[in-house]
Amino acid sequence: MLYSLKSRLIIAFVLLFVLSFGVMTLLLFKESRAIIRSYVESSALEKMDEYGSFIDMAQSQMYDFSSLVFNSDLTHRWELTITDPNLSPGEKSLANITFSRFLTQTTNNYSIVSSVFIYREDGLRIGMNNEVAFDPSFKEEAWYRDFKERSVRWVPAHLDPYSQQYYNKPVISLLMPIGQFEPALAKTVMKVNISSAYLLDPLNRIHLGESGTIFLLNELLGPMLSQAEYGQHADKTELIEKLSGERQKQGVEYTSGQAKGDDIVVYKKLGRTDWMLVGFVSEVDLYGKLYTLRDSIVTFAILLFLVSVFIAIWLSHGITRPLTRLVLAMRHVQRGDFAGAEERIPTVRSVKSEVSFVTMTFRKMVGQLRSHIQTEFELKLLRQQAEYKALLMQINPHFLFNTLELMSSLAMQKRTDDTVDVIESLGKMLRFSLRISDDVIRLKEELNYVQDYLSILEVRFGDKLHVTMEADEGLEKVMIIKFILQPLIENAVKYSFRQSPKAIVHIRISRHNGQLRLSVSDNGPGMPEELLVKLKDQSVSVQLDQMLTSRSREIGLGNVLARCRLYYGELFDLHIESVPGEGTVIELILPIREEHAHVPSIDRG
Structure with missing residues (x-):
């Protein structure tokens, strides 16, 4: 009877759980109290040092003022x-x-x-x-x-x-x-x-526990500030007088309090005058939550022990061996070795108990999981390609809409030459846009597309638009996904005109540490902090549902981030620097791939 699984589990729970948990709770409580006490002491003295420097600065300014008048x-x-x-x-x-x-x-x-x-x-x-x-x-x-x-x-x-x-x-x-x-x-x-x-305001921001208070005392040991609560600590007057007469500049004293535990007195003498900083806090205040936590842990431990004993009695009979083999099989599943897992699952000829049912169900689940993972992997690849095509198609009508508005305005103004130039540039852009099968193009083609777009903007804005482009040599054959520079330039121009009557945009294309960096800067109003956080989050996770169903016209930047994340995965990175009132710099960081090279799916994260 003593060697039965049920008896051994009960004895093991009593010895391991009660003794070890009790000792651990006691040690944890004492160590936590020591850590909190040490932290409060060091933190209070550190804050007092900072406040003492502040007092010295204030006194210095007052002495300087007085000296200026005196002399x-x-x-x-x-x-x-x-x-x-x-x-x-x-x-x-x-x-x-x-x-x-x-x-x-x-x-x-x-x-x-x-x-x-x-x-x-x-x-x-x-x-x-x-x-x-x-x-x-x-x-x-x-x-x-x-x-x-x-x-x-x-x-x-x-x-x-x-x-x-x-x-x-x-x-x-x-x-x-x-x-x-x-x-x-x-x-x-x-x-x-x-x-x-x-x-007083900086002093009130220094806290000791929940209700501890720090007082600034003058050379007569009276409060310098409007702190009427100092009278509540009249019983500590003798101790304060003793501390003020000692040579030690700062320290911590423990006195017997009226309630459980001790009262803690933290003090620091200021160097320029005979002033002192004195703080009072009770241990009950410091460790109140710790005492409550200790009582809760003890109560929870007793309840958990009773429940554990009951569960040990209920589950002990006949489950150890099959569960051990199931655990081994699960470890192989965790590593992705489904064949090894099926070899270690016990063979069940008929269902006679819950354990045998679980074993048989787990075997079926492993087989179905292996098949499902393979199918899901293939579907994910197909779905990712479809989502990428949808994002690619989303951006073309936006270009066409803005350009047609410009052409209509030029025609109404009878600017024939400009209208012809815009139509010619638009035609080149449309021919390039209709190549939907080309997801990845050479950087040179993307830059030609950008030049056509900029020629339209120059007609529209004239001298009010100043765009410069700088590119390192040897990058013409680098392959990138299409339509990622134009939306950035469009946003830069639009927001620059909101800030200034003249838009200044600089485009920088460079190679650094095996990465392609595409940077677009403007002189716009900058981005608010919440928008920066939103864009950075969007660059980390592809929110396809929101992007594909969005009715907003301002989808360009989000579209670019979504397509870059879909294609490059973890190899894509985004840097944004924005100063309110001065402008924004958006930098796309892509892996460098030469012509006919693609990013393997395993590298996309």
């Missing part, structure tokens, strides 16, 4: 004028207006600065746009007292009542003395404001 000769002359008791009020008022204009001009040169104000102890306030006022109430502001008493130069996000006429949102300010380096002795203070959103 300006105009600032020095204004300071001397204001403090000179011998000058009249009118002269001082004119100096204030001149200095305000200087502040306006300087601010306009720094996009980061939203506003700037100059404050004097006597109550004088000078802003941008000729703003001059006497209002000593700013002396009662906290930022002014902190600057004079404690030399605090940076003011966290706040609403500046004087700058709201320029920017009615919270700002961050840099305070600089004018005329003195010591804030306590300075009689004049410059307040440079930038939008807090300028620093």
